[in-house]
Amino acid sequence: MTDLSLIPREEAVAGSRAPVFARAALYAILILFSVYYLLPLFVMVVNSLKPLSEIQQGNMLALPRDWTLAPWLSAWDQAQIGIQATGLAPYFWNSIKMVVPAVLIATVLGAVNGYVLTKWRFPGHRIVFGLMLFSCFIPFQIVLIPMARVLGLIGLAGTTPGLVLVHVVYGLGFTTLFFRNYYEAFPNELIRAAEMDGAGFWQIFTRILLPSSGPIIVVTVIWQFTNVWNDFLFGASFASPQSQPITVALNNLVNSSTGVREYNVHFAGAILAALPTLLVYVVAGRYFVRGLMAGAVKG
Amino acid sequence: MGSLDIVHLKKSYGSVQVLNDINLSIEKGGFLVLVGPSGCGKSTLLNTIAGLEPISGGEIRIAGRDVSELKPADRDIAMVFQSYALYPTMTVAQNIAFGLEMRKVPKPEREAAVKRVAETLQITHLLDRKPSQLSGGQRQRVAMGRALTRNPQVFLFDEPLSNLDAKLRVDMRTEIKRLHERLKTTIVYVTHDQIEAMTLATKIAVLKGGVLQQFGTPGEIYDNPANLFVAEFMGSPSMNLVRAGVDPDGAAVTLARGGEPLRLPVKAGRILAGYCGREIIVGIRPEAITEPRTENGADPSVVVSDFRIDVVEPTGADVYAISELGGRQAIGRCSAGYPIRAGQTARLAIHTDKIVYFDPKTEERIG
Numbered sequence: 001m002t003d004l005s006l007i008p009r010e011e012a013v014a015g016s017r018a019p020v021f022a023r024a025a026l027y028a029i030l031i032l033f034s035v036y037y038l039l040p041l042f043v044m045v046v047n048s049l050k051p052l053s054e055i056q057q058g059n060m061l062a063l064p065r066d067w068t069l070a071p072w073l074s075a076w077d078q079a080q081i082g083i084q085a086t087g088l089a090p091y092f093w094n095s096i097k098m099v100v101p102a103v104l105i106a107t108v109l110g111a112v113n114g115y116v117l118t119k120w121r122f123p124g125h126r127i128v129f130g131l132m133l134f135s136c137f138i139p140f141q142i143v144l145i146p147m148a149r150v151l152g153l154i155g156l157a158g159t160t161p162g163l164v165l166v167h168v169v170y171g172l173g174f175t176t177l178f179f180r181n182y183y184e185a186f187p188n189e190l191i192r193a194a195e196m197d198g199a200g201f202w203q204i205f206t207r208i209l210l211p212s213s214g215p216i217i218v219v220t221v222i223w224q225f226t227n228v229w230n231d232f233l234f235g236a237s238f239a240s241p242q243s244q245p246i247t248v249a250l251n252n253l254v255n256s257s258t259g260v261r262e263y264n265v266h267f268a269g270a271i272l273a274a275l276p277t278l279l280v281y282v283v284a285g286r287y288f289v290r291g292l293m294a295g296a297v298k299g
Numbered sequence: 300m301g302s303l304d305i306v307h308l309k310k311s312y313g314s315v316q317v318l319n320d321i322n323l324s325i326e327k328g329g330f331l332v333l334v335g336p337s338g339c340g341k342s343t344l345l346n347t348i349a350g351l352e353p354i355s356g357g358e359i360r361i362a363g364r365d366v367s368e369l370k371p372a373d374r375d376i377a378m379v380f381q382s383y384a385l386y387p388t389m390t391v392a393q394n395i396a397f398g399l400e401m402r403k404v405p406k407p408e409r410e411a412a413v414k415r416v417a418e419t420l421q422i423t424h425l426l427d428r429k430p431s432q433l434s435g436g437q438r439q440r441v442a443m444g445r446a447l448t449r450n451p452q453v454f455l456f457d458e459p460l461s462n463l464d465a466k467l468r469v470d471m472r473t474e475i476k477r478l479h480e481r482l483k484t485t486i487v488y489v490t491h492d493q494i495e496a497m498t499l500a501t502k503i504a505v506l507k508g509g510v511l512q513q514f515g516t517p518g519e520i521y522d523n524p525a526n527l528f529v530a531e532f533m534g535s536p537s538m539n540l541v542r543a544g545v546d547p548d549g550a551a552v553t554l555a556r557g558g559e560p561l562r563l564p565v566k567a568g569r570i571l572a573g574y575c576g577r578e579i580i581v582g583i584r585p586e587a588i589t590e591p592r593t594e595n596g597a598d599p600s601v602v603v604s605d606f607r608i609d610v611v612e613p614t615g616a617d618v619y620a621i622s623e624l625g626g627r628q629a630i631g632r633c634s635a636g637y638p639i640r641a642g643q644t645a646r647l648a649i650h651t652d653k654i655v656y657f658d659p660k661t662e663e664r665i666g
């Protein structure tokens with residue numbers, strides 16, 4: 001972060017000499033774009049805190065007159081999801097149960113793959129890496145039916161472990177790519193030194209490489225977490241009603257046809273569904289930038 | 300400490316032969332320097348000794364035991380890398396102790412070893428730092444410390460000083476030499492710097508293009524280079540290599556120059572048999588062309604003659620005199636007080652017993 005903080009300072013020096021209106025125009029554009037991106041969030045937050053009657057009066061942009069948390073509570077554990085009035089809570093936990101193992105397993109396997117593909121090269125390592133890279137570009141739709149068949153054959157159809165398996169397999173190409181590129185820049189002499197010191201395959205990995213892998217682990221975790229949490233297609237295709245992730249449940253909440261459409265509850269539910277990814281970005285976002293830059297700056 | 304023998308060693312990458320039938324051996328406690336220009340295979344040879352690269356043929360013996368098939372960790376060696384290869388996330392103490400830890404040495408013994416090594420290398424005050432907080436010279440010491448903790452049979456150094464600035468390089472060179480004399484360790488040391496090779500080695504191996512050019516003591520390599528490559532590579536300034544005609548009787552050589560040709564007798568009792576009347580290349584070290592001294596007056600092997608001096612280069616301790624000889628610029632080395640001036644003639648003495656002769660075709664030394 002220290003080196004990044006230099007950049008705005010240099011810009012400020014250059015800017016003080018630049019005409020004032022250019023500066024003003026720059027800020028105007030930045031503010032415009034900020035508003036553009038923040039407006040939907042504003043609408044969602046504001047309307048999730050209103051009684052339904054206020055929304056029905058028509059002004060989506062107005063602040064609530066009667067502030068209420070009722071839509072949030074309803075979305076969490078009362079609202080009608082499909083045919084059951086359970087709220088999003090059980091599905092939220094379904095998503096957690098799916099996303100945690102899917103992220104951990106894919107990250108660990110990606111790290112080991114990257115380690116082997118850069119530091120323990122075997123004949124054909126290029127082809128193996130090429131195929132893994134290729135898997136990143138296979139559209140989801142193509143694998144739906146074969147995947148359903150495989151899940152059926154191994155007895156994981158309609159279960160959370162089945163979804164975990166699907167996400168691990170799909171994420172592996174990316175996590176491997178991340179770790180491979182990161183470890184490619186890691187000096188081979190360190191590996192050789194550790195070998196001479198008597199460290200074995202796993203000791204080199206856990207004692208030498210992993211302690212230096214913080215930034216890329218953060219990148220991989222964020223990437224994988226966001227993708228798995230936000231996935232709708234696999235959840236809709238492979239989950240049973242009991243194991244549905246929150247994205248599918250949110251869809252069911254919004255599409256429940258009984259009674260009036262409770263927009264305030266829908267808004268609250270949508271925010272609930274988005275909250276974990278938002279949290280991950282806020283907590284680890286700055287490492288994300290650092291990790292993405294690590295490979296480029298080194299050398 | 301143990302001896303090291305390399306027997307008919309071959310190494311190729313695919314169809315490219317990088318090391319070609321290398322035979323070397325160094326006795327227990329010896330200091331072997333592998334020297335040669337960049338890309339000649341020095342690092343590859345060192346890595347095969349370390350076991351980091353598999354060999355394509357031949358044998359490597361450490362303390363009499365064939366280790367060719369053993370893993371690096373089982374060869375009882377330690378290595379100092381060119382980049383130092385310090386583990387960035389560990390402290391200096393952890394770096395030094397890592398090898399012992401991997402070998403399951405109990406903690407109290409590890410700590411004692413770290414303490415002992417740190418005292419030897421005077422890095423005790425650095426033990427809690429991370430490598431990124433050290434200067435180049437300090438990193439170099441830590442890298443050596445890591446090798447010193449386990450008393451291995453052989454130490455391997457790959458260009459350990461090449462990342463240091465000139466002054467520090469000379470200091471560390473002396474320190475490595477002192478360390479070797481004190482610890483009596485067997486060392487194999489790679490460098491492309493011939494001065495490092497001459498000052499440190501008990502035995503030097505000169506490599507070029509994966510072929511061993513010459514293997515011998517620094518004295519042998521310097522005084523009797525095996526071929527033109529070794530003659531030119533070792534020594535600074537380089538040996539003068541000039542064309543000369545051999546007398547019909549093979550007892551003297553004649554070198555062309557601006558005025559009167561220079562006639563130099565071959566060492567007493569020796570003739571250049573097989574080269575009589577032909578052209579060869581003579582090699583004269585700069586210090587064998589110097590000012591005449593009274594004590595050499597009656598010595599028949601010292602030839603004194605007038606030279607036209609083209610350039611004078613004072614270095615402080617010495618002054619180099621450059622003059623045309625055999626169609627090339629030859630360089631002589633006089634003591635600083637000797638009065639020579641560019642554009643004038645000066646009397647210089649050539650010590651012909653220091654001259655070596657080379658076949659111009661094969662480029663090998665004659666005799």
Ligand SMILES: Nc1ncnc2c1ncn2[C@@H]1O[C@H](COP(=O)(O)OP(=O)(O)O)[C@@H](O)[C@H]1O
Nearest residue numbers: 312315317335336337338339340341342343344
């Ligand atoms: N992994 C490799 N694959 C193919 N050729 C290599 C490899 N490593 C080294 N070489 C070649 O072997 C030769 C010797 O390299 P090296 O031992 O590193 O030389 P140096 O004497 O500079 O240390 C060079 O020509 C280099 O290109």
Ligand SMILES: [Mg+2]
Nearest residue numbers: 341342343458
């Ligand atoms: Mg090298």
